[in-house]
Amino acid sequence: MTSSNPSSDLTGPWHRGARELAATLDPGGRLRAGMGGRTLGGPVTVKDVQGWLRVMAAPRAVGKIWEGANLADVLLTEEIPRPALLGELTWNDENGLVFQAHLWERLQGRELSPTPNLTAPAPVTDRWWDDLRIALDHLHRTPDPAGRQVMTQDYIDRIPRFIPALRGRDLTVERWETSHGDLHWANLITAPLQIIDWEGWGSAPAGYDAAVLHTYALTEPATAARVREVFADVLDTPSGRLAQWVICAEIIQAADRDSLHARLKPHVELLAEELLVS
Template sequence: MSSEPDDPEVTARMRSAHTVACGFLGVASDAGPSGGEGQEAWGWRGRTLGRPVTGPYGPGWLRVVQSLSDKATGKLWTGPEDAEQLVPRQVPRPRLRLVRQWTEGGNAYKAELYDRAVGGAVSPTPVLVPAEPPLPAAWWSDLRMALVHLSAVHTDRTAVRQAYLDRAMPKYLAFLGGPVPTTPPSWSTAHGDLHWANLVGPELGILDWEGWGTAPAGYDAALLHAYSLGMPETAERLRHELSAILDSEEGRFAELVVTSELLQSAERGDNVELVPALRRRAREVWHRMRAGGMASH
């Protein structure tokens, strides 16, 4: 989740679109006319807005997505619907019930009505804050199994492209002081945006399936670990719980992929506070890869 957009016009337009969506889908907002504190979930730069609602399936969550009309295609536009059809229910997530699209003033909108998740997001932001979450052992076990089931899904969707790895990894990992491999040991299917604001607890749920698809194996675990680096106890717990992934050749490569991505996004001002920890972790992973011989491949 992100904060409310800085542009008041975007805020007003998205809230208006959400009201329109409620009418289309026959649901009533539970958040009040302006969302209410803690009752709105904004996407990056106001591209999406979600609010709790009540409708024909009981308590729900209505998410509205905006795009320019000529760009309302492709994987980000169809991701949740594709996930509903292709990702098995062993990967816990709110069920997508209804979808409605419309256009207005050069913008395309999509309304997605989900079952309401049990519990709440582990963190209000992708980076874990404000405290170490008291997640039960069952949550971690369910996460491990969810990643196993998801990795086996067959899809032609792509979350991370080889061309990006070839371009970004040498640039953003130059501080490691040696040639960095850019071809992953293997590929598998990933959520693609597995951070703490997209995870529900204390009963596991995985939200926001826009960008899922193939990625270097271990990508989801590596991304979640990177977003945990500001909370040492949780990062250590995650390394323990997902050690089968993160301690593997695939997991170490995936951590370098994620480091490249987050260092690039930090140049745009995103999560700058993670940069020192990302660099330290990348050096640790790099040394282990070299000791294992992977860095020379």
């Protein structure tokens, strides 16, 4: 796309997807961009069923992100709570772009945060924490999705560029597990628990999901402490410490690109140092 605001180019495709899936934009409903402007979504109704229609554009109909939602719908069990996929559609335009429309069940609860990090303590119950732990245990026992990786060993070997104190350490991942890959607070729903945005799921170092959740909670110490309590057996291990260093490095790397990660950077630098002596 040539537009400086890619989501603006998706308005027409979004309405095409709605027509072909017999979906009607809710009165007063607003279309919302996501994923860096590469997607556009909005609330719809289909035969009295409330849904959410999202359209994505790509140069080719291949790749981890393109295939992620459909594979998650097929391969992940019902014990992992997430919106049901009600319908999907793909098509090409005259410029060679390919579009994908997904019609999802409307979220039953509410998002915990509009941004990946927390700006207030997470308003969740003990039952929510229990349900999250159970859901992630089911996810991490899911057979490795062939060919899908959240990150590679090659990337992990390079994280001392961002955490110099790790130079000379053996950063080999001893255990990989099926992971959400982007388990921050904007991808979690409460009342009831649901986990959304499965485009990037795949194999990651054991403990990575808990590490991401903890790191993006560092601006709210009470919630961060609860994450550490719920996932202590995951985080307080050699594998868990490596997973935490990985997400710390990712956030430090991203700090030069946006203000959200720049605000998190001092917190993760401190965490990375603390992990060296734990």
